[in-house]
Amino acid sequence: xxxxxxxxxxxxxxxxxxxxxxxxxxxxxxxxxxxxxxxxxxxxxxxxxxxxxxxxxxxxxxxxxxxxxxxxxxxxxxxxxxxxxxxxxxxxxxxxxxxxxxxxxxxxxxxxxxxxxxxxxxxxxxxxxxxxxxxxxxxxxxxxxxxxxxxxxxxxxxxxxxxxxxxxxxxxxxxxxxxxxxxxxxxxxxxxxxxxxxxxxxxxxxxxxxxxxxxxxxxxxxxxxxxxxxxxxxxxxxxxxxxxxxxxxxxxxxxxxxxxxxxxxxxxxxxxxxxxxxxxxxxxxxxxxxxxxxxxxxxxxxx
Ligand code: 13P
Ligand code: SF4
Numbered sequence: 485x486x487x488x489x490x491x492x493x494x495x496x497x498x499x500x501x502x503x504x505x506x507x508x509x510x511x512x513x514x515x516x517x518x519x520x521x522x523x524x525x526x527x528x529x530x531x532x533x534x535x536x537x538x539x540x541x542x543x544x545x546x547x548x549x550x551x552x553x554x555x556x557x558x559x560x561x562x563x564x565x566x567x568x569x570x571x572x573x574x575x576x577x578x579x580x581x582x583x584x585x586x587x588x589x590x591x592x593x594x595x596x597x598x599x600x601x602x603x604x605x606x607x608x609x610x611x612x613x614x615x616x617x618x619x620x621x622x623x624x625x626x627x628x629x630x631x632x633x634x635x636x637x638x639x640x641x642x643x644x645x646x647x648x649x650x651x652x653x654x655x656x657x658x659x660x661x662x663x664x665x666x667x668x669x670x671x672x673x674x675x676x677x678x679x680x681x682x683x684x685x686x687x688x689x690x691x692x693x694x695x696x697x698x699x700x701x702x703x704x705x706x707x708x709x710x711x712x713x714x715x716x717x718x719x720x721x722x723x724x725x726x727x728x729x730x731x732x733x734x735x736x737x738x739x740x741x742x743x744x745x746x747x748x749x750x751x752x753x754x755x756x757x758x759x760x761x762x763x764x765x766x767x768x769x770x771x772x773x774x775x776x777x778x779x780x781x782x783x784x785x786x787x
Contacts, residue, residue: 491751492519498758504564505539506754507554509546510700511720511746514729516545520754524726526701527553527599528614531783534558543757544765547745549575552603555765556776557783566753568763570745574600574685577655578634583608586631590651595631596621597778598638600657603767605633606775612782615684616699619645624785637661641684641691657685659743663718665689667739671716678737679712683719690718707731720746 492515499506499520507530508521517524523533527550534542534554541562544551549572551565583595583605597609598618606612613621619642622630630648632639634655643650663686671678672693681703682694691697696706700723707715707727714735717724721740728736757763767775 488515488519488751491755495520495751495755495758498755499543502541502758502761503539504541504543504758505537506543506545507533507537507550509550509746510704510726511722511743512545512726512749513722513747514725515751516749516754517722517726518729520751521545526614526616526699528616528699528782529701530554531557531599531614531779535783537561541758541761543754545749545754546570547572547575547743548765549600549602551765552767553599553779555767556603556606556772556779559769559772559776562761563765564757564761565763565765566750566757567748568765570748572600572745573658574598574634574655575602575605578605578653580604580608582653583633586633586651586653590629590631593629593631593651594625594627595633596625597633598635599779599782601634603771603775606778607771608774609633609778610781612778614699614782616702617782617785617787618642618684620785620787621782622646622648622650635685637687638684640688641697644688659720659741660685660690660718661687662741663687663690663739665693668693668716668718671737675714677713679710679715681706681715681717686718694718707734722746 505522508524534557543564547570555563595609631651633653636652639652680694681696716737720743724736
């Protein structure tokens with residue numbers, strides 16, 4: 485903490501001086517999540533919050549597609565990301581040209597894109613979704629077949645929750661695909677009363693072992709309300725650190741995996757970003773206009 489304190493003070497002062505807000509994802513480290521963020525949440529909550537920002541500058545503490553989504557919803561504001569290299573294996577798995585080819589192959593089938601995609605991909609699809617509203621979005625289209633991209637595991641999970649037939653892309657999250665059902669069974673065998681909760685980007689054998697599956701915000705709510713004695717949060721490591729701070733008495737049992745992209749965002753880089761107003765997120769206006777439609781269609785869905 486003594487190391488963090490001068491950064492926290494400088495960031496909070498500069499934020500006020502610059503009329504900036506910090507939107508931070510649930511996977512950000514505790515010093516960012518607790519000490520400098522103005523708003524924390526899952527991807528859907530961050531996108532919704534981005535539509536309500538009054539400040540002139542948004543500093544996105546998360547990965548690039550999240551900053552792009554904020555920019556799409558706030559074309560007139562400055563959106564900064566403290567490290568422009570903070571990518572995502574899902575967003576990197578598909579291009580706009582891939583979506584155009586899929587449309588040729590499956591004419592008339594609507595396309596849903598997980599928000600973990602580039603603006604270029606969002607510009608080619610009908611609607612976006614996040615892990616917290618994917619089933620609702622798929623069913624909102626009124627079609628018996630839907631293309632769902634790019635996460636094959638989230639697609640499998642959605643298919644298990646709906647009668648709509650899902651055509652999936654082959655992307656995967658490099659963090660969640662590393663978990664196995666076998667490692668979770670070992671925890672369950674050692675302590676049958678343990679709770680296991682998983683993100684739907686996990687493979688099906690992992691989800692089969694889980695007592696609950698949901699977005700990062702839904703996982704946090706589950707722990708807040710259920711207060712399990714011992715819980716394995718099958719997701720990125722900072723989640724457990726952040727929730728542990730507000731749920732004394734709950735023991736968070738590892739395993740967890742780090743997202744190297746999320747971990748690129750640090751207090752020194754946030755300070756630098758506010759000082760130099762970089763890296764500014766820029767989206768080609770023509771791409772942005774089409775991509776915005778897909779994001780707004782999702783944000784405007786009644787929950
Ligand atoms: P959430 O929308 O559940 O926060 O997930 C975002 C993400 O990148 C998970 O890996
Ligand atoms: Fe992308 Fe996975 Fe990292 Fe989330 S955890 S940002 S899906 S690589």
